[in-house]
Amino acid sequence: MNSILDKNLILKGKKVIVRVDLNVPMKNGSITEISRIIKILPTLKLLIEKKAKIIILSHIGRPKGKIVNGMSLEPISKKLSDLLNIKILFNKNEISEKTLDEINKIPNGSIMMMENIRFYEKEEQNDDSFSKKIATLGDVYVNDAFSCSHRAHSSIKGITEYIPSYCGLQFIEEINALKKITSEITRPITCIIGGSKISTKIKIISNLIEIFDNIIIVGGMGNAMLKNVGMNIGKSMCDDGYKDLVEKILEKSKTQKCSIYYPLDVVVSKDLDGNGTIKEIDKVNNDEMILDIGPKTISSIREVINNSNTVLWNGPAGYFENPNFASGTKEILEIIANKKSKDKIYSVAGGGETVAVINKFNKLDSFNFVSTAGGAFLEYLEGKELPGIKALS
DSSP states (O other): OOOBOOTTOOOTTOEEEEEOOOOOOEETTEESOOHHHHHHHHHHHHHHHTTOEEEEEOOOSOOTTSOOGGGOSHHHHHHHHHHHTSOEEEEOSOOSHHHHHHHHHSOTTOEEEESOGGGSHHHHTTOHHHHHHHHTTOSEEEEOOGGGTTSOOTTTTGGGGSSOEEEOHHHHHHHHHHHHHHTSOOSSEEEEEOSSOSTTTHHHHHHHHTTOSEEEEOHHHHHHHHHHTTOOOTTOOOOTTHHHHHHHHHHHHHHHTOEEEOOSEEEEESSTTSOOEEEETTOOOTTOEEEEEOHHHHHHHHHHHHTOSEEEEESOSSOTTSGGGOHHHHHHHHHHHHHHHTTOOEEEEESHHHHHHHHHTTOGGGOSEEEOOTHHHHHHHTTOOOHHHHHHO
16 A cells, blocks of 8 residues: 555644444444454544644434434544543534534644445445545545445545545555565465355355355355265255355365365254254255254364464354354364464454454454454455445555
8 A cells, every 4th residue: 555644644733534444343332343443543533642633524324315313423522522532522513614614613632523435325426526525624534444445436436536546554554464474474374254145255266265265154154065075964054056056166176176075074953042962964854954063073174274384264163153063164164263472373253243253252362353344354365356445546
């Protein structure tokens, strides 16, 4: 990245627009998980230290260009205020010529947060006039929302045409972590990929086959692999077009010399609330569903990880919401944590479900980097060029 926010920039008295991702989970008006808020604190603290006038742009939910009361950023501004231990001025008024006067009046080193940027229809259209309008609010723009950078929106892409633009500290951390698992690799490199449907991650698998040594497929996606080799998977979840999808993976893996692994044994139950029974993959009954990986599979994964120097993990190994089917996911976390504790592995995890699992089992320390980026993280792994990165390069 060419334009990186650093300690040498003189920003005293400058109006700095910071695009962040505060799209945090909420329940009954309360924030239930704050990882995304924690991640942006270093950039904001640096700008406060530099005595900049900070204007925060962000969004929550999908209001589709309309004002939705339950999607206001005001409760999030209060939480951020507590974490930074400073008062944040929340501006709920529509952006207009008056907004710039209000921003000019705030003291150096203070923060004004604007209302949900997606309340404006032109934001998601990357409308040129709206991009110019929000650019006039500041002297400098900082994108610290890597997780939104797969969107060509005004506050991500369009604004960079009209104002000097930089990437924030969190943004560059995401990029550096992803580079270490895609272009600056310490081999052998292994990907553990889980989740429900293989169709949603076929492009990621296809792209990673070209650069990874091993890909371990678990979760609902592992069912497609088992069905392809003639195993009965009972009433387990499986993509309809599994055969074509699996054949694409296996054909490409042979030409690229990438080893593909899938379950050797499984944990089954007749329903999601059951206790679970360990079974060989050829012993699954028609009225059972596969909900976790078994001990043989875990041993196989341990051997592959222990022989790896870099690991990427995306997606749980089973239906972890029920503790009876969380063992595979927990064991994978333990294996990675054990090797990382000996400084023998570089480990990255990302994707919405993956972050939820890591937080559930308090295993953030098991990874060198945990991405909260979701869609942007996955699209980067697919090999796509993200509009937000292109705009800053």
